[in-house]
Amino acid sequence: MSIQKKLAAAAGLAGLAISAAAFGHPESSLNLPVGVTPISQQAHYLHMLTLWVCVGIAVVVFGAMIYSMVKFRKSQGAVADTSIVHSTKAEIIWTIIPVIILVALAVPATKGLVIIEDTRNSGLTVKATGYQWKWQYEYLSQNDGKTETPISGVSYYSALEENSNFTRQLGSGLDPNQVENYLLDVDHPLIIPSGVKVRLLLTGNDVIHAWWVPQLGMKRDAIPGFVNEMWIQVDEGKEGTYRGQCVELCGRDHGFMPIVVVVKTKQDFAAWLAAQQPAAATATAATTASL
């Protein structure tokens, strides 16, 4: 092999290695996040599996193309072998091998889908309603595995936080870099417990919206006249704040109705929920008054 070819091959391999390293790192800015739920981790796994399959096929196919483009150049004296016109054997082989690869991808993908669509046995049910242009969250019920306890009176709107809202106005002259979590911050986030299967019911008030937090791994449309459902369960130990956006074009301010989810421990969540409920609040007030 000539020195140029060796250098080219080395450069190609180096490029591939660097991309693989950059891409493969779980928190790389180039790649899908692994996330904090079993669904997000499953999605990441399938994503990487399919990606590496594609890279493998690309290396073979692009390799053959590049080799042909270099080796069989007329300018270097290549003469065409016009007898290579068809091969039934080749057609069969390169039909069957892709089918096998697809089956290998379809099996884990099917398993993943079955798990995603199973919304039974949830511990908490929350309804999210998409409005033009904000979300509304209503806590519906809790389930400890034996009984379903309705929650009443815990419902609020969640809209783009003020700083972001001022900065994003056309010609505001304000700098988005100065706003923390620009366009990804709300006034009243959704609060859920970790380690609990949370069933999210979704509907739309006016047009179709969609609810998505990348780290939680799942999105679903919020459609007027329908109630969709999805589930998320954040791993214990992964408490924190996760941010997402509306992902279905819903009009002028589609880009300005974000989603913020604050994940608390089960105990902290219980305490928060208790403090929200008007009955509890009244009871506390009455108790205080009678002292």
Place this chain on the structure above:
Amino acid sequence: MAHAEAHAHDGHDHDHNHAPAGIGRWLFATNHKDIGTMYLVFALIMFFIGGAMAMVIRLELFKPGLQFVDPSFFNSMTTMHALVMIFGGVMPAWTGLANWMIPLQVGAPDMALPRMNNYSFWLLPFAFTLLLMTFFLPGGAPAGGWTLYPPLVLQAGDSFGFTIFAIHMMGISSIMGAINVVVTIMNMRAPGMHLLKMPLFCWTWLITAYLLIATMPVLAGAVTMLLTDHYFGTAFFNPAGGGDPVMFQHIFWFFGHPEVYILILPAFGIVSEVIPTFSRKPLFGYESMVYATGSIAFLSFIVWAHHMFTVGMPLAGQLFFMLSTMLIAVPTGVKVFNWTTTMWRGSISYEPPMLFALAFLFLFTIGGFSGLMLAIAPADFQYHDTYFVVAHFHYVLVPGAVFAIMAGVYYWLPKWTGHMYDLKLATWHFWLSTISVNVLFFPMHFLGLAGMPRRIPDYNVQFADWNMVASIGGFAFGLSQVMFVWIVLKSVRGGGPKASARVWDDTNSEGLEWTVPSPAPFHTFETPPVIK
């Protein structure tokens, strides 16, 4: 494929070259070459209009913050950019190439229905005048996405009726054009031009024509239901009246998915002719390519809901559409392997048509890979409605369909004008376009994976870097296309050396078009050629 014995046309030259004079030549054109030219000129103008809208989009997305346009106008830009590019750019370009080349390639004197051909073309400027004038109506241009989902689309202002009417006109134009293609190919092939001897461009257009006839009426139905919901009190898609917004999506995508194959199949045909020509080797696996194209067309009817994985479909539906979508990778892969094997042990030269065809091969395949990733439904829940999807479809449409159109134009331009164009300039156009198109669209994969949604005019600062890179690529790509106009104009005006009938001497170019003089006379094959 067939080679024809050259017939002596010389004695009848002045008849063949007599074109009518004045504006009437164009308004009342029935000649397939003139109509083809009009379609191509129209498509080029539309590419620049759609491209200007893309420049507005990339300008606003250059930095975080809203600097230039109101969010509603931004939504109009994304909506109209797509409508103009798909229905005004790519589809008329393919129809223009079909009109020019199908009669020449099958040895027919013209299309089967020349007057209907005229109506098919002139509907388009009328339709696009209607669509583009909505910018000046109260409420502005449509802004609900080119996919027209209700209930959002029903919030449109005065533009709504114009938009629906324009879409109907475009649909009728496509249906009539498709009928013309089918009848021409089935009925007017020269004796001896058996179907399995036809150039692959004719095959892919034949199959595309069937797709058009099957699906454009479905779009017409869907938009008519939108029309009656908006103006006549029906409730097809209004839940308050017992209707179903998701039903629109099913109907739309039943059209929409075959539509994207309508956009790409003729590209497969062009590439299947250019690569063998400049590899000096016949296309590998001709029959396999025909069957693969047919399989893709058939499969395209049973995958539509992969655009709808997040609507809340039952598990069985999601599984079916995921598996059927994955299957389309098989015949598509077969085509890529066949093109690659065509080059294998060939004798390859790198004229502009070949450069664009090879870029197509590489970059369309990348678009195909992201398509396979999108088919995996659990992963799609992370990709859907993000820039990952935008990256995918722009890869298959821009370095896919559009590059194939340019390959076709660079391949056949000397046949149309009689002059070879500036090859060096065209090579510059190629490299500038290829590099900038990747700078523009590759970062969108990263943006989508990082979580940036589609159709938003502003974004969090974490997305700033790649957006800036993409915008720079976009401006460079847009500017590079001015070179294309210059090259084509120069060739039309007569600059450059005269082209022979063969044009690409010392290549493997096959097809009856290379047996007629360059420029092709106004009338060709008035007597059918003899096919060996």
